[in-house]
Every structure is written in C-alpha cells, then in structure tokens.
Amino acid sequence: MFWSQLYVPTLRETPAEAEVVSHQLLLRAGYIRQLAAGIYSYLPLAQRSLLKIQQIIREEMEAIGGQEMLLPALNPAEIWKESGRWDVMGDNMFRLKDRFGRELCLGMTHEEVMTSLARGEVRSYKQLPQIWYQIQTKFRDEPRPKSGLLRVRQFLMKDSYSFDLLPAGLDVSYEKHRVAYNKIFERCGLKFIAVEAHSGAMGGSQSHEFMVESNAGEDLVVVCKSAGYGANLEKAVSRPVAPAAADDETARDPEEFSTPDQKTIAELVAFTGVAATGLIKSIVYVGDEKPYLCLLRGDHQLSETKFSSATGAVEVRPAHPAEIQDWFGAAPGSLGPVGVKNMPILADGALEGRHNLIAGANKDDFHLRNVTPGEDFTAVFHDLRQVAEGDTHIETGAPLKIVKTVEIGHIFKLGYKYSESMGLKVSDQDGKEVTVIMGSYGIGVERILCAAIELFHDENGMSMPASIAPFQVVITPANYLDAAVKAAGAQLYKECKALGLDVLLDDRDERPGVKFKDAELIGIPYRITIGKKLPNGIVEVVTRRGRISADVAVSEAAAHVAQLIRG
RNA sequence: CGGGGCGUGGCUCAGCCUGGUAGAGCGCCUGGUUCGGGUCCAGGAGGCCGGAGGUUCGAAUCCUCUCGCCCCGACCA
Structure with missing residues (x-):
C-alpha cells in the first residue's frame, strides 16, 4: 500500500472530546471517527487492525474445533421472552417493531439465538460436543457510552457457545476456551491476566475474565502475584488487616x-x-x-x-x-x-x-x-465485605493489589439456564432425553485494539504490537524527490512484499519530519528510513517501541525487518 | 436518570460578562522555497456562530425552550 493512496486523516491536535489515551490516539491517528455517542466509523487503519485481530481469533477458535457461523443481529422478541431476558435486559436492549407491529430487538448477545438454532438441529448425543461461534456486531443501549471504543453501543464481539452432554464435557469445552483465549491475547501482544469472575445475569457456575491493566478501565480486580491469585473485586476474598488494637476480652455487658x-x-x-x-x-x-x-x-x-x-x-x-x-x-x-x-x-x-x-x-x-x-x-x-487495600491473600497472607482493568474477554459455564428454559435436549445412549449443558464465551474485538493502545503508547503516539498493527513496516524515504532514494524505496517495497510483509510505502512529497511523526502516531512497529546514508548502501531500521535504530545494508533491510517481526 | 462542562470554518480555540462589519493558529487550495523530526514566503477558499422562539432599531453575545457531545455518579451482559 502506498501512503498517498491510503486515507489516514491524522490530526496535529488532540480532539477536545477525547479523555482517555486510546480514544485520543484513535482519533488523532485517523483510525476512527464518531457518528454519535457510542457509535463509531472505522477508517482504513482501524479496519485493518480489527481484521488482523479477528483473524487471530478465528485461527485459535478453529484450533479448538470451533465452527464459525453468522447469526442474525435482528432478533424476534419470542426467543428472548422464552429465556426470560426480554424483561431482564431492560433499557439496555434496543427494541423495535416491524410494519405489522411485531416486536423485535437488536441482539446484545446470542445465547437465545444459538440455543434456538441448536434445539432445532441437534438430536443425538452423538452430535455432541459442538463449539459454535461467530464474530458479529452487538448492540447495547448503554446508559453512558464513554472512553472512545471502550464502552460503546455497537461493537464487534466474538461469541462462542459450547454444547455438551455432561458437565465433564462442559469442563473440557471451558478449558479449551481458556487455553484458546490465552493464546489469542498473547498473539495480540497484550499483557493480561485471567481472573475469577462473578457470573452475574448470565447465570452459571464458573467464570473467568481476561483483563488488561489500565487506568482507562472500569473494573477493579484483586491480584496476588506470589500466590497466583486474581479475582474480580466483586468476587475476591481476602484476609483483612488486623484490628488496630487488641480487643479487651473480659466479659462485659453492653x-x-x-x-x-x-x-x-x-x-x-x-x-x-x-x-x-x-x-x-x-x-x-x-x-x-x-x-x-x-x-x-x-x-x-x-x-x-x-x-x-x-x-x-x-x-x-x-x-x-x-x-x-x-x-x-x-x-x-x-x-x-x-x-x-x-x-x-x-x-x-x-x-x-x-x-x-x-x-x-x-x-x-x-x-x-x-x-x-x-x-x-x-x-x-x-464473607460479605469487599476486599480492601492492605488485605492479604486468604491462604498465604501475601499482599494483595487492587488494579483497574479493561475486560477483553469473559468465559462462562452457563449450565442448563438456556437449554432448560428453551428446551434444548438430545437423546442419550439409552434413548432418554437429556438437557444439554452449555457454555458461553465472549471477546470484545475493539477492546483488544484499545487495550493495546492503552498498554503501548508514548508521547509520539501508538506503538502497536506487530501482529495487530495496521501495517507491520513503513518505508520512509526522507526525500521522495531524490531519484535514488525513490528507487531504493520502490525496491525495498518489492522485497518486503516478496517476504510476505505487510508494508506501507510513504510516497508522499512531505518533509521527513512530517512522515516520521505520522508513522509514529499511527503506531507502525518498524520503519525503514532511506536517507543520507543511502550513497553508502545503508538504510536505517527503526523499532517504534523505544525508537531503537540500526544501520543495515539496503539489500538486507527487508530480511532484517522480517527477522525482527518473526523473532 | 441526578450533578457538572461544552457547542463559533476540517482541528484547537478567542470573541459573549459590557449587543453594533465574525477572528487567530493549524489544516486545505495555488505559486515559489526547503528536504533527517510537524520548513519558510506570498496569495486564496471555507462559518446562516447546534436548532427554534423571544427581547431589541440591531443578537454569536441577553432571555426561554430544545437538540447534541463530553465528564462524574447511578446503572451495566
């Protein structure tokens, strides 16, 4: 891709409406534009990055036997009434009526549709287990959308659902997801923690959340590195700090x-x-x-x-x-x-x-x-109290830390909540009808992008992980009007392509400073600068994170970058 | 839903208190200049001041209503 043909409307100044870093940078770097509160358009850079995230998710879901589908976002009221959530979801659900006055809603999650699909299809225990998933737009009428892409009313979610005959099978499906999620977030280059979570309105017995530490987050999580403990504050347990003074233990009356x-x-x-x-x-x-x-x-x-x-x-x-x-x-x-x-x-x-x-x-x-x-x-x-600062681990007594986090994924053992209320049953070996046991597993796609930005940025802009950056490498000819520099740029571009690199050539007739600033703002992890050392056959390979620069022979530059990315 | 803030060219903002010809910087366009960290010079385009109503000879400015956005809280699969 040539920069001159790519729509990247970077801004020199931070838009006033943005408060959190990821929001500011997404706007400044020309990734997104706002349409209304909690509703955003994704420009080419955001879309490229989100597609890479989705691809990683797909690969890891396929690796555990997940099968991708696409369910309707527009749902009839009936199935939501069956599960009881037509009322439970309250104002958070977008509701509408069709021309005949029939009630519909926009899906905020898909347990109902998946269960409804499965009960019409799955007849025998022999067809189990199944893991079905989709990457799809969800709609939630948040009371207060905020923080850019972190809390929005329309967003992409990977949601998967497991169907098993027995609880032991659910345990396996759940564990598969836990492992897959770890791989997904690792591959996305995130620093994250998996914590015990409360199942909330989803119902079910066991649940883990995948969290990225960030001040922009809204969830408080209790962690203890030495004990390997992590739990959402809602669920966390602790040993309290000792009373300030010893009690007088003599028997006294009130x-x-x-x-x-x-x-x-x-x-x-x-x-x-x-x-x-x-x-x-x-x-x-x-x-x-x-x-x-x-x-x-x-x-x-x-x-x-x-x-x-x-x-x-x-x-x-x-x-x-x-x-x-x-x-x-x-x-x-x-x-x-x-x-x-x-x-x-x-x-x-x-x-x-x-x-x-x-x-x-x-x-x-x-x-x-x-x-x-x-x-x-x-x-x-x-146990009724919320864990407080200074509390220690309930078993080891090691200090606990309370940190602010962004939730990027959540896995639940649903149990029989939806299969029971909606009648999802199969015949078992003895020909007896058995209610299927389910799990449900979600990933917030945009939140991965936000979390990456929150984790990796500096005063010059984003510093995206190579796996999810819109481009892996940008070639920056310092002066594009210099014929030799331009030719070297074209040659390097070809070589990068040949090596399978996702490369952007900054072919704009701009001052070098402008190109450097833009490249750093949009967070491309590697840059090849072609400039004054070219007559000696040398270009610079610059790593965005830390701005580490290395002089490399022109002929080896592409391979050098490929090495950095794969290494 | 409660509290607070803000709506003026694409972006950041001034002007509003004290009513009287809509401004600046950046960006954009044209020409020139420059080319390793957001060059410099000259010229130019672009705004019914969120919307409606009112007060006034006259409203971006004062009053009323309304819409939108942001922040804090409540809420939150």
Whole structure:
C-alpha cells in the first residue's frame, strides 16, 4: 500500500472530546471517527487492525474445533421472552417493531439465538460436543457510552457457545476456551491476566475474565502475584488487616452512651477515639423485598454481590431511610444488632471472635460499647465485605493489589439456564432425553485494539504490537524527490512484499519530519528510513517501541525487518 | 436518570460578562522555497456562530425552550 493512496486523516491536535489515551490516539491517528455517542466509523487503519485481530481469533477458535457461523443481529422478541431476558435486559436492549407491529430487538448477545438454532438441529448425543461461534456486531443501549471504543453501543464481539452432554464435557469445552483465549491475547501482544469472575445475569457456575491493566478501565480486580491469585473485586476474598488494637476480652455487658450527631464511622472514630476496626458498621439491605441487617467491621465495605450470594436474593438494594425508621425505630447512623429480632442478621467473617466492640443502640444519638458477637446477639457469618487495600491473600497472607482493568474477554459455564428454559435436549445412549449443558464465551474485538493502545503508547503516539498493527513496516524515504532514494524505496517495497510483509510505502512529497511523526502516531512497529546514508548502501531500521535504530545494508533491510517481526 | 462542562470554518480555540462589519493558529487550495523530526514566503477558499422562539432599531453575545457531545455518579451482559 502506498501512503498517498491510503486515507489516514491524522490530526496535529488532540480532539477536545477525547479523555482517555486510546480514544485520543484513535482519533488523532485517523483510525476512527464518531457518528454519535457510542457509535463509531472505522477508517482504513482501524479496519485493518480489527481484521488482523479477528483473524487471530478465528485461527485459535478453529484450533479448538470451533465452527464459525453468522447469526442474525435482528432478533424476534419470542426467543428472548422464552429465556426470560426480554424483561431482564431492560433499557439496555434496543427494541423495535416491524410494519405489522411485531416486536423485535437488536441482539446484545446470542445465547437465545444459538440455543434456538441448536434445539432445532441437534438430536443425538452423538452430535455432541459442538463449539459454535461467530464474530458479529452487538448492540447495547448503554446508559453512558464513554472512553472512545471502550464502552460503546455497537461493537464487534466474538461469541462462542459450547454444547455438551455432561458437565465433564462442559469442563473440557471451558478449558479449551481458556487455553484458546490465552493464546489469542498473547498473539495480540497484550499483557493480561485471567481472573475469577462473578457470573452475574448470565447465570452459571464458573467464570473467568481476561483483563488488561489500565487506568482507562472500569473494573477493579484483586491480584496476588506470589500466590497466583486474581479475582474480580466483586468476587475476591481476602484476609483483612488486623484490628488496630487488641480487643479487651473480659466479659462485659453492653453499655449505652450518648453520641450526639455522630452518624458516620469517621465521626464516631473522632468522637470515641476508638479505631474503625473496633466499630461495627450496621447496614440494612433489602434482598428480594426482605430486609437483612448486615454487619461489617467499621473499616470495611459491603459487597452487594456477596450479599446477593449469601442471601440468594436476585434483586438487591439498600433500605430506604423510612423503612429503617420503621423497622428499627432509629435513623441510619445509630443502628446496631443488639435486640434485633425482626430480620436476619448477617455478619462478615472479620467480626467473628471479636469482643467488646462499639455498635449503634437503635436509638437516635446513642451507641453501645462492649458489644460481643455471639454473646450479645447472634448472627450468621458470611464473607460479605469487599476486599480492601492492605488485605492479604486468604491462604498465604501475601499482599494483595487492587488494579483497574479493561475486560477483553469473559468465559462462562452457563449450565442448563438456556437449554432448560428453551428446551434444548438430545437423546442419550439409552434413548432418554437429556438437557444439554452449555457454555458461553465472549471477546470484545475493539477492546483488544484499545487495550493495546492503552498498554503501548508514548508521547509520539501508538506503538502497536506487530501482529495487530495496521501495517507491520513503513518505508520512509526522507526525500521522495531524490531519484535514488525513490528507487531504493520502490525496491525495498518489492522485497518486503516478496517476504510476505505487510508494508506501507510513504510516497508522499512531505518533509521527513512530517512522515516520521505520522508513522509514529499511527503506531507502525518498524520503519525503514532511506536517507543520507543511502550513497553508502545503508538504510536505517527503526523499532517504534523505544525508537531503537540500526544501520543495515539496503539489500538486507527487508530480511532484517522480517527477522525482527518473526523473532 | 441526578450533578457538572461544552457547542463559533476540517482541528484547537478567542470573541459573549459590557449587543453594533465574525477572528487567530493549524489544516486545505495555488505559486515559489526547503528536504533527517510537524520548513519558510506570498496569495486564496471555507462559518446562516447546534436548532427554534423571544427581547431589541440591531443578537454569536441577553432571555426561554430544545437538540447534541463530553465528564462524574447511578446503572451495566
């Protein structure tokens, strides 16, 4: 490809609307343009890069026996009603009606269509297992699209679905995907981690997310290198930091004391002089319309996900102040477990075995000291708290780190959720009907591009991994009007092509500075500069990442680059 | 949906408070110049100031409504 014939509208200045680096650079480097909030056009550079990503995905999916299909993006309401997700998806689903008033939607994921397809086709256990996948546009009406291509309303997803007769088969399909995903992201040149994840509204038992560490990310992940542990914050478990002071373990009875206007933990700490670890935080949560009193150590936060798991409740919300007044006869800020009989009391494990703590008295402006779990109230202990900075690994005690990440892939063991609700069954060996067990596995294609940019950029622009860069190498003749330089450029271009390199020749009549800046902005990993050393038969091969330059004989330059790429 | 910010040539922005001939830099076009890190010189094109209504002799500027975009939060397979 010749640069003069390629549409690459680079910008000298960063567009004002872009905040995160990948968004700024995608716009500046002429990869994308915005059409509306969360809706983008992909220009030639982005498209080339995305096609390379998709090709890597295809190869690795084929390697585990995945079969590519293409399902409709336009879905009838019926199948979504069957699975129950027509209602569950709420406003996140784009909905429309056809001319006869029939309800349709744009697919935001394809469990329903895949299951519907499979139940019409698969009859026998002999046809299992199957892994079906597609790379297709998904539509989600995000409440707040943001960060360029990171959170959008229309995007490409590789989604695959496995169908197995038995749970052990699902384990195999799941493991195949886990391995394939590792290969895909490695081949895309990313630094990533696989972490345990919460299955959320997808249902199912086991789930891993593939995450790239980045400040532009929205997910918090807990990692411990030495223990080899990684989990989404929603799911992560830890050993809490020790209480600031040892408990007084003598047997004492709760004793009320006045705490005028002291409502928050911080205020109580200042007022009593007792560290937050010596306080009990009481939070009232409603799960499926039933109230629960949740107790945490003063310095801990409740995890809604864990509350949901502990209670089995699907719909979860904090209690309204009026409800709390009604149930406790006191306002939030003075609540506590002592004497509570009208709702279950759940306590976080960090309170187990503690003595003589401070808790609310269920009387405005009063608290109790000397409250001891198990003696002054009974609670069921669960892991309810969110992992906090400073916590350590639950087994090894090694330090945990909380990092911000971008989710690029997610694999789920779905179990029977969709096959059950939609009736996907096969005959087993004995001629008996058996419900098929499913898995579902997703990759955000554009997010790989974004993550690569977030990971690899500098003040001059992107520094794309060679495997997914729009071009592998750019030839930059410093002065294209110089006949010898121009001829060398043409020759090198031919040689690169012959070696199978994806090469771009910058044939524009621009100043060298402009060409260097542009090449670095769009992130081409290798550059061959033809300039003043040409009379000596020398050109420069420059590695974008680190701007490492090597003088190479013209005749060897193409091979040298091929070596760098393959090496 | 709550809070905040912003809409003025392709891009970045000034002008608005205090109403009176729409500006700059970059980019683009033409000619010349230069050629290893966004050359320099000269000339030129391009904007109903997001939209509608109102106040006024007169509105980019003041008022009302509306649309769009961005950020924080809520939400989130």
